[in-house]
Every structure is written in C-alpha cells, then in structure tokens.
Amino acid sequence: MLRNVFTKTLWDARRSLLGWMIGTAAVAMMYASFYPQLANGAMEEAMKSFPQSMKDAFRLNDMTSAAGYLGANTFGIIVPLLALFFGASTGARAIAGDEESGQLDLLLAHPVSRARLLLERFAALAAGSVVISAAVLGALLLIRPAAKLTGVSAGQLAAQCVNLALLAVFFGALAICAGSAAGRRGLVFGATAVIGVLAYAMNSFGPQLGLEWAQKLSPFYYYIGGDPLRNGFQWGDAGVLAGASAVLVCAGLLTFTRRDINT
Amino acid sequence: MDAAIQLTGLAKTYGRRRGLTGLTLDVHHGEIFGYLGPNGAGKSTTIRLLLDLIRPSAGTARVLGLDPRADAVALHRRIGYLAGDFVVDGRQTVRECLRFLANLRGNGGAARIGELAERLDLDLTARIRSLSKGNRQKVGLVQAFMHSPELLILDEPTSGLDPLVQHTFLDLVREARAAGQTVFMSSHIMSEVQAVADRVGILREGALVALDSVEALRERAVRKVEITFAAPVSAEEFTVDGVSDLAVDGTVLRCRVSGSPDALVKAAARHTVTGLLSEEPDLEELFLTYYEGGAGHAA
Numbered sequence: 001m002l003r004n005v006f007t008k009t010l011w012d013a014r015r016s017l018l019g020w021m022i023g024t025a026a027v028a029m030m031y032a033s034f035y036p037q038l039a040n041g042a043m044e045e046a047m048k049s050f051p052q053s054m055k056d057a058f059r060l061n062d063m064t065s066a067a068g069y070l071g072a073n074t075f076g077i078i079v080p081l082l083a084l085f086f087g088a089s090t091g092a093r094a095i096a097g098d099e100e101s102g103q104l105d106l107l108l109a110h111p112v113s114r115a116r117l118l119l120e121r122f123a124a125l126a127a128g129s130v131v132i133s134a135a136v137l138g139a140l141l142l143i144r145p146a147a148k149l150t151g152v153s154a155g156q157l158a159a160q161c162v163n164l165a166l167l168a169v170f171f172g173a174l175a176i177c178a179g180s181a182a183g184r185r186g187l188v189f190g191a192t193a194v195i196g197v198l199a200y201a202m203n204s205f206g207p208q209l210g211l212e213w214a215q216k217l218s219p220f221y222y223y224i225g226g227d228p229l230r231n232g233f234q235w236g237d238a239g240v241l242a243g244a245s246a247v248l249v250c251a252g253l254l255t256f257t258r259r260d261i262n263t
Numbered sequence: 264m265d266a267a268i269q270l271t272g273l274a275k276t277y278g279r280r281r282g283l284t285g286l287t288l289d290v291h292h293g294e295i296f297g298y299l300g301p302n303g304a305g306k307s308t309t310i311r312l313l314l315d316l317i318r319p320s321a322g323t324a325r326v327l328g329l330d331p332r333a334d335a336v337a338l339h340r341r342i343g344y345l346a347g348d349f350v351v352d353g354r355q356t357v358r359e360c361l362r363f364l365a366n367l368r369g370n371g372g373a374a375r376i377g378e379l380a381e382r383l384d385l386d387l388t389a390r391i392r393s394l395s396k397g398n399r400q401k402v403g404l405v406q407a408f409m410h411s412p413e414l415l416i417l418d419e420p421t422s423g424l425d426p427l428v429q430h431t432f433l434d435l436v437r438e439a440r441a442a443g444q445t446v447f448m449s450s451h452i453m454s455e456v457q458a459v460a461d462r463v464g465i466l467r468e469g470a471l472v473a474l475d476s477v478e479a480l481r482e483r484a485v486r487k488v489e490i491t492f493a494a495p496v497s498a499e500e501f502t503v504d505g506v507s508d509l510a511v512d513g514t515v516l517r518c519r520v521s522g523s524p525d526a527l528v529k530a531a532a533r534h535t536v537t538g539l540l541s542e543e544p545d546l547e548e549l550f551l552t553y554y555e556g557g558a559g560h561a562a
Contacts, residue, residue, distance in 0.1 A: 002359060102350040105311070108314070109346075260317040263307070
C-alpha cells in the first residue's frame with residue numbers, strides 16, 4: 001500500500017473512506033426501505049396539495065413507482081449531496097490540504113512530478129467515488145426484494161450508481177482544479193460546496209424560472225436528468241460528466257505545474 | 264568541473280516584497296556549505312528555488328548540472344532534502360512514512376533506514392503524531408540521508424534536536440563529505456555550522472553579504488583580550504589598529520581585537536606582561552555585525 005502516491009492516498013484515507021461507504025450506503029438503504037409504507041398512495045395523498053412547480057422541482061410527480069420513489073428521494077437529494085461533499089472535501093485535501101499543512105514540499109522534493117502527483121491524487125479520488133457508489137448499489141440490491149423495489153432492475157440501479165460515482169468525480173475534479181490554483185483547503189472546499197449546491201438548485205428550479213439552459217449547465221442534470229432508474233445506462237450523460245471532469249483536471253494541471261508552492 | 268550548485272543572478276520577488284535579490288553563488292562538489300542568515304533573510308527561498316517548489320523571478324540555477332525545473336524528477340532522485348518545517352501525516356508510523364518515501368525513490372531508497380534510525384535512536388514503530396519535535400526532526404533526517412544522495416539540502420537541520428543528537432548529526436554530515444557527497448545546510452546559528460562547514464555564505468535581506476572559508480572568517484573575527492601588566496599602564500598607548508572597547512583598570516587591560524592582534528601585542532611588549540588571556544574568536548559576533556548591516560565586506 002506504500003508503493004506510490006495513488007495507493008498511499010487510498011491507504012491513508014482508508015478509515016474515512018470506510019465511513020463514507022457505510023454512511024452513504026446506510027442512508028440510501030434507510031430511505032429506500034420506507035418505500036413499502038409510502039407506496040400505497042399515502043405519500044401521493046399527502047402531497048396532493050403541493051404546488052405542481054414544487055413537485056416538478058423535487059421530482060415528486062410519481063411517488064408510487066419504485067423508480068419514481070428512488071429518483072425523488074434516495075437518489076434525488078441526500079445521496080447526490082453526499083457525493084458532492086465527498087468530492088469537494090477529498091478534492092480540497094488532494095492538493096490544497098497538503099499544501100497548507102506543508103506536506104506537499106516533501107512529496108515534490110522526491111522524484112514525483114507535479115503532474116503525476118495531481119493525477120495520482122485524482123485517481124485515488126475517483127477510486128473512492130467508485131467504491132462509495134458500489135456500496136450504495138450493493139446496499140440497495142440487498143434490500144430490493146424486502147423493500148418491494150423490484151420494479152427497478154439491478155441494471156437500472158447500476159446505471160444510476162455509475163452516474164452517482166461520476167457526480168462525485170466531477171466535484172472532486174472541480175475541487176482539485178480550484179486547489180491547483182488557490183492552495184487553500186477551506187476556501188476550495190467552501191467554493192466547491194457552494195457551486196455544488198447552486199448547481200443542484202439550478203437543476204431543480206431552472207425550468208420553473210424559465211432557465212432551461214441553466215439546468216443543462218448543472219452536473220446534476222447529467223446525473224439524473226436522463227432518468228437511469230427507468231431508462232438504464234445514459235452513456236451520453238455519463239460522457240458529459242466524465243469529459244467535464246477531464247477538462248477540469250487538465251486545467252488544474254496547467255495551473256499547478258506553473259505556479260509556486262505556498263509555504 | 265561543474266559546481267554542485269551554481270546560482271547566477273538568482274532573484275525572487277513575492278508581490279512587492281523581495282525575497283532574494285540577484286544571488287550569485289557556487290557550491291563546490293564534495294564540500295559542506297553553511298548558509299547563514301537571520302530568519303527571513305531568504306535562506307528557505309533559495310532552497311525552495313533549488314527544488315523547483317518556487318520559480319525564480321530572474322536569474323538561473325543549475326543543480327548537479329541540471330535545470331531545477333526542466334529536470335526536476337531526475338534531479339530529485341539525486342537529492343536528499345530536509346525542509347525547515349518538516350511535516351508529514353501524523354497518523355502513520357515512522358516505518359510506514361519512511362518506506363513510502365523510499366518507494367518513491369525506487370531501488371536502494373530504503374538501504375539505510377535501519378542503520379540511521381538506530382544511530383539517531385528513533386523508534387520506527389511509533390506513530391508520527393506521538394513524537395516530540397526533536398524526534399520528528401529525526402524522521403526528516405533519516406529520509407534525507409537514507410538513499411545516500413549526491414547532494415544534501417538541509418534547511419535548519421538541527422532545530423529541535425538535543426545536543427547528543429546534534430553531535431550524531433554532525434557525524435553524519437562529515438561522513439557524507441568523506442563519501443564525496445555535497446552538503447548545503449542553512450542555519451541561523453553560527454556555532455552549528457562552524458563545526459563542520461568548509462565554507463560559509465551569509466545572507467542578509469536577500470543578498471549575500473559574506474562568502475568565505477570558516478578559517479578566513481575566523482581571522483576576521485573579533486576576539487576578547489585581557490592583558491595584565493606588572494605596573495599600571497595608560498590607555499592611550501593601546502589605541503592601535505584593530506583594538507576597540509578599550510578599558511584600562513590599573514594594571515589590567517581589556518579590549519576587543521578584530522583581525523590580527525599584532526599591533527596590540529607590539530604595544531604591550533613595551534611593558535612587563537604578567538598575564539595574557541585571549542578568547543576564541545567569537546564568530547557569532549561577526550555574524551551579528553553582518554546581520555545588522557554594519558561593518559564587514561563581502562569577500
């Protein structure tokens with residue numbers, strides 16, 4: 001585990017990563033397990049009086065089907081926001097965190113180029129995102145029969161979880177890109193989280209505000225807009241998230257290899 | 264032969280603050296070079312430029328014949344570096360930390376971990392976070408020395424070390440020189456550099472104010488002299504070259520002498536001398552004059 005920056009980063013993060021896996025999977029499982037109680041129309045009834053625009057924003061139009069329920073609540077709010085915060089905090093640590101604590105000096109005085117350091121840190125972040133999403137997928141597959149969620153196939157769940165991983169990767173790449181320029185962890189984390197929450201709002205409320213174009217700028221749109229829980233893998237959307245992450249990482253490389261490392 | 268470190272007009276400005284102003288300096292292969300200056304003089308700035316952690320505003324640096332920026336990876340393979348503020352993740356054990364750093368260097372990187380840890384009395388199984396400042400510094404020393412690099416760049420290497428370990432450290436530095444390695448070490452304390460350095464450079468406000476061998480500096484240094492005579496003497500006779508802070512109290516003369524004591528000795532020879540006491544030249548004081556920007560000239 002001590003061979004290179006990639007494995008060392010994962011090894012150092014093992015406890016926190018385990019926490020993210022268990023936490024995110026448990027939250028997903030808990031939300032999903034309420035489906036049988038709410039699927040009988042009680043929820044639909046309760047929300048009858050909600051304004052249509054609110055239902056649109058929070059994807060509440062179909063709370064009776066398994067796909068509608070999971071899309072509105074499990075994958076609609078809490079899990080993607082956890083993915084956002086995982087990406088933002090891990091990405092902020094990748095460069096800015098170590099730079100602020102002074103650890104970057106030592107690593108970069110070794111035969112490790114700045115580009116390689118950044119790429120290995122990003123790879124570790126991507127691996128973490130995949131592992132967390134896999135834990136969510138595993139947890140949901142586990143309770144699918146008991147929670148009467150068999151209306152969504154394993155493939156459809158997997159499709160949504162692929163996008164979940166890519167969402168975390170995207171915000172991680174954004175934080176790494178910001179950290180490559182700023183080198184201050186708190187600032188980078190805060191900025192990424194704020195952008196993430198705004199992007200979430202843009203995706204939810206954009207259409208009601210007549211800002212369809214704004215919705216299409218939001219990574220959350222590519223995460224769930226194609227409705228993978230009904231339509232399966234959305235390779236185009238996944239490609240947009242992956243491509244945007246790649247662009248952010250490249251921008252990070254350009255700035256990080258050019259600037260001074262702060263003390 | 265190329266110098267181990269060759270700096271030409273090297274400058275670094277941080278915004279409007281100047282960190283380093285046109286530094287020109289050669290460090291020879293196989294020497295121990297002491298780089299002295301008060302805090303904030305630009306020592307760490309110079310070192311971080313050598314390692315490509317920061318980029319110069321002007322001038323060039325060649326290290327082991329390579330360009331710090333273009334050849335960074337190849338160069339870092341041949342360098343051992345100890346930062347002025349050595350920080351690593353506290354959750355790992357010392358062994359984990361050193362193994363990882365050795366792996367980054369590839370083959371042979373870990374060769375001396377066991378031996379060095381033993382000599383410095385460093386517990387490899389301890390968690391870094393549980394270590395005292397001095398023990399943490401030992402981890403830094405081991406990682407700098409463990410692969411026997413051609414060039415050691417040490418920023419304030421003895422900070423936090425107890426006297427016994429400082430002694431071991433100086434042995435390590437001397438052994439490195441004997442093995443043909445070059446050592447570039449910074450400090451703000453003369454005495455720790457004086458003991459091992461072949462040459463010393465003194466930095467003040469980003470510029471080199473002195474560059475010479477320790478021997479030559481010693482000759483220019485100020486020493487305290489006390490002479491006792493058989494009969495009372497008058498002060499006027501002793502206002503000769505190199506003498507300052509002269510005080511005569513009956514038969515006892517006290518003064519400071521910079522450079523050669525010849526004139527003073529010749530003046531004293533006119534009387535009967537019953538006692539003569541001359542202290543080791545105080546290099547520390549010489550450095551203070553340089554630091555304060557007073558007397559002293561770059562050699």
